Amino acid sequence: MLLSEAKWVFLGFILCISEGRHICVLKGSFVNLTCPEAESAGSTMWYTAIRNESVYSLKELPADGNYITHNVDENYNATLTIVEVLERDETVYCCQKDPKKAKLCWEKGTELHVADLQVKVFPASEGQKVTLMCTTSCALTESPAAFIWYQNTEVLYEDWSPWYQELVSSENSVRYSCAVKGYEELRAPEVSVDSVTPACFVVKYAKGRMCAQKSVDEPCSVTYPRDVRVQVNQEASISTLTCNSSCPAAVPHTEFRWYLSRMLFPECESQVLTAYKLSAHITCAVKSNEDLLAKEICLDPNCINANYIRSRVCMLEGSSVNISIAYSHQPPHPFWFKITRIVEGMIDTVVRVEYSDRVKGWWDNQRVLHTLRIHDLKKNDSGEYMFSLHICEHCRNSDLPGVMLVITGLKVTATPSAEVTEGQKVTLTCTTSCPLTDTVYIWYFNSQPLDLPEIQSKHLVLNPVGHQHAGNYSCAVKTPQNINSTTEALTVKARQQSVMINNILKLAVILLIPLVGLTLCTMMRRRKSVSVSEEIKDETELVDPLCVRAKPRVKNPPTEGQQEQQQEDAM
Incomplete structure (x- = not known):
């Protein structure tokens, strides 16, 4: 795919490969280590290998509750399982029959690195905002299926990219966390961004390695500068270097890292470094947030300084990108490399x-400015890119980061759901895997562009949503390529009250139909009865009233006793 489409050329060998194997697993997970040296059950033993300069030693592993040694399988592979990996398990593991060959065991062993998740916060170039990234202290051997982001313990979304898809402003009530899919119980400690100013930003951590100055198990608040730079004060052959910060409030609580000739100088973590006859390339950074890196300088006028224009780049799939590096003066023929790392300062492949x-x-x-331009970007163009003046410069380890490029697609997501009830608030988001900058969005409804009065953003809010909003939505980013997203269908259901009213109306109509029919029938009968009466009346009016005689009512004559009683009653 990438190798064929981009015509990248693999040099025929892996550079910077170290002795033995390296694996990186999450803290709290389990790991299986396989030993191919076994020939029969019980013929090999597992050891931890230790090297002290030129002296090698082995320590046999006990089969206790944390280390479980399995039997040799049919292929004669002995397996060591570490049930719950902790920091103390970081070492070299090896297996063999002869415990006296310590050096051989160490060379063929597997070095285990233990990673913990941490949400790192970096200053963004856009206004007073920051960007977040779900990071590990080493590159996981098992590539994460996806990263899951949380806000105030609620799941926000999951995506293949560790980069949070939005730029973040200061809001201390909002807490962010992340996890690797499949290891949700090993979630990163929560962080919140308390404040962001042009000079500083303050981050509050629930716990973790960012709180190492106090306690990794307790919360802490760290003030970071948005920018650092190296200041030189030279007297004769003595050079005094100061890692100046844009945030004076951060200096008393900040530890620094110094890099000489692009390698870490671990002996100094203070703000000031004093050196004698120093001619190397020099730069400094904030410890635990090494992306806050100062521009490289050099005290020797003959050496060439090199600084990347941007250290993190987010671009759309199908678009084009410029990755640039500025030099102090024209260097010889340059080379670009795409690299992968095992751990910080240890490059795996180039x-x-x-x-x-x-x-x-x-x-x-x-x-003095060299640019690498890649057209028609693919997702697997994502990675770390480095610039070198020599093909073999990165055959050795390098502690300085290159340019991290992340390629993202576009898709529309609906919150709280793509199926809602009229009257609700619905937010449609033009979602990316990383935060795009300086972007103009275009929204489409049923393939027609929406004529919105305000400047269109990546969020389209429908409040309240109605049945007229139901349909297919898509978004695009205004670029020369006019890159569009896939469509998202929004379904709007009638409210429960409306449904009840409709049901009542239907029931009323059903009940009224026979009532109306009965009324009409009664009215028709009355009309018919009136017509008959009028006809009889008309016939009666034709008869001579003098000829009509009333029929006398015949009564029985009273007896003598009845007559006497009637007389007494009358008296």
Whole structure:
């Protein structure tokens, strides 16, 4: 895919490969280590291998509750399982029959690195905002299926990219966390961004390695500068270097890291470094947040300084990207590489980037700015890119980061759901895997562009939503390529009250139909009865009233006793 489409050329060997194997697993997870040296059950033993300069030693592993040694399988593979990996388990593991060959066991062993998740916070170039990233202290051997992001303990979304998809402003009531899918119980400690100013930003951590100055198990608040730079004060052969910060409030609580000739100088973590006859490339950074890196300088006028224009780049799939590096003066022929790392300062593989129709490189007019341009970006173009003046410069380890490139697609997501009830508030988001900057969004409804009065953003709010809003939505980013998202269907159901009213009306109509029919029938009968009466009346009016005689009512004559009684009653 990437190798064929981009015409990258693998140099035929893996550079910077170290002795033995390296694996990185999450703290609290389990790991299986396989020993191919076994020939029969019980013929090999597992050891931890220790190297002290040129002296090697082995320590036999007990089969206790944390380390479980399995039997040899049919392929003669002995397996060591560590049930719950902790920091104390970071070492070299090896297996063999002869415990006296310690050096051989160490060379063929597997070095275990234990990673914990942490949400790192970096200053963004856009206004007073920051960006978040779900990071591990080493590159996980098992590539994460996805990263899950949480806000105030509630799941926000999951995505393949560790980069949080939004830029974040200061809001101390909002807490962020992340996890690797499949290991949700090993979630990163929560962080909140308390304040962001042009000079500083303050982050509150629930716990974790960012709180190492106090206690990794207790909450802490850390003030970071948005920018650092190296200041030089030279007297004769003595150079005094100061890692100046844009945030004076952060200095008393900040530890620094110094890099000489692009390698970490671990002996000094103070703000000031004093050196004698120093001619190396020099830069400094904030400890535990090494992306806050100062521009490289050099005290020797003959050496060439090199600084990347941007250290993190988020681009749309299908678009084009420029990755640039500025030099103090024109260097010889440059080379670009795409690298992978095992842990900080330890590069695993280095692949040279070959130019093609899709991949170009050029200098500016002054030949001090070199740019790598990649057209028609693919998702697997994502990775770390480094620039070198020599093919083999990165055959050794390098502690300085390159440029991290993340390629994202576009999709529309609906919150709280794509199926809602009229009257609710619905937010449609043009979602990316990383935060795009300086972006203009375009929204479409049923393939027609929406004419919105305000400047369109990545969020489209429908409040309240009605049945007229039901349909297919998509978004696009205004670029020369006009990159569009897939469509999202929004379904709007009638409210429960409306449904009840409709049901009542239906029932009323059903009940009224026979009532109306009965009324009409009664009215028709009355009309018919009136017509008959009128006809009889008309016939009666034709008869002579003098000829009509009333029929006398015949009564029985009273007896003598009745007559006497009637007389007494009358008296």
